[in-house]
Amino acid sequence: MNSEPLKFAQKIVLEAGSILRDALCRKVNCDYKNGDHRDLCTEYDLKIENYLISNIQKQFPAHKFVSEERENNDCLEGLVWIIDPIDGTTNFVSWQKCFSISLALYKDSKPLFGLVYDVMQDDLYLGIAGQGAYLNGKKLKRLGKTELKECILDASLNSIQIFYNKHNIKVFNLAKDIRGHRSCGAASLAICKIALGELHIYISAKLRAWDFAAAGIILNEVGGYYNSIFDDCLDLTGKPTVFMACSSKDIYNEIIQSISGENLLCFCSPPIK
Ligand code: IPD
Ligand code: CA
Numbered sequence: 001m002n003s004e005p006l007k008f009a010q011k012i013v014l015e016a017g018s019i020l021r022d023a024l025c026r027k028v029n030c031d032y033k034n035g036d037h038r039d040l041c042t043e044y045d046l047k048i049e050n051y052l053i054s055n056i057q058k059q060f061p062a063h064k065f066v067s068e069e070r071e072n073n074d075c076l077e078g079l080v081w082i083i084d085p086i087d088g089t090t091n092f093v094s095w096q097k098c099f100s101i102s103l104a105l106y107k108d109s110k111p112l113f114g115l116v117y118d119v120m121q122d123d124l125y126l127g128i129a130g131q132g133a134y135l136n137g138k139k140l141k142r143l144g145k146t147e148l149k150e151c152i153l154d155a156s157l158n159s160i161q162i163f164y165n166k167h168n169i170k171v172f173n174l175a176k177d178i179r180g181h182r183s184c185g186a187a188s189l190a191i192c193k194i195a196l197g198e199l200h201i202y203i204s205a206k207l208r209a210w211d212f213a214a215a216g217i218i219l220n221e222v223g224g225y226y227n228s229i230f231d232d233c234l235d236l237t238g239k240p241t242v243f244m245a246c247s248s249k250d251i252y253n254e255i256i257q258s259i260s261g262e263n264l265l266c267f268c269s270p271p272i273k
């Protein structure tokens with residue numbers, strides 16, 4: 001792989017992070033998307049997206065983009081950057097920590113590399129397809145075997161409710177099989193924490209490409225597994241998908257068994273509308 005885009009991406013992601021740290025010293029303007037008080041968009045989601053895209057466009061004019069705040073995303077042919085300018089906007093606004101900038105480069109829908117920058121921790125996660133994953137330049141170890149009873153699961157209350165109301169899946173029943181539950185509020189960071197061995201399962205009823213495109217590469221490089229639960233493969237254009245990431249494919253399969261109970265058929269049939 002040509003290392004130029006990766007070096008450039010690392011530089012602009014760190015610069016964008018310092019813009020966000022400065023922003024937290026000021027009052028940040030925030031809107032609701034489609035009038036939903038749970039779906040925030042700040043002036044900085046737009047500023048950071050614009051900062052990343054305009055810089056990449058200057059350097060690599062032929063490259064394309066799929067990015068959260070864009071009206072019209074490009075198709076997936078060729079070199080495509082998949083961007084979440086702020087993942088965890090609620091945390092950015094309410095906690096001023098636990099949010100990331102997520103940037104990945106794909107070629108013809110195949111991953112090349114992904115960067116997840118935990119802005120307030122100043123932690124930069126990197127995954128290079130086929131070449132390993134790194135945290136601040138230090139190679140991450142491959143994940144060891146974990147039993148379900150040792151696992152910590154991350155899911156939002158919103159997702160747990162959608163799983164039950166829309167798909168008739170009782171994610172909350174996993175409480176008896178696992179060690180515990182946490183909700184960090186930023187999908188990309190939750191998936192990176194699986195890569196570190198701090199979490200083991202991340203489940204979401206509604207995840208989009210920019211939430212997992214970079215972190216998924218990092219997880220894959222340490223032997224973790226992620227996929228869409230109902231669809232054959234993950235959508236990279238930004239359509240919502242029912243998603244699960246785990247520290248291994250064995251845990252993924254065990255969770256599917258556990259939440260579907262005796263009725264495995266519910267995973268083969270379309271979700272209840
Ligand atoms: C959200 C966060 C959140 C997840 C949502 C995402 P955003 O991204 O990753 O943890 O539960 O599904 O949409 O809106 O902060 O970029
Ligand atoms: Ca996101």
Ligand code: CA
Pocket residue numbers: 045068084085086087088089
């Ligand atoms: Ca976002």
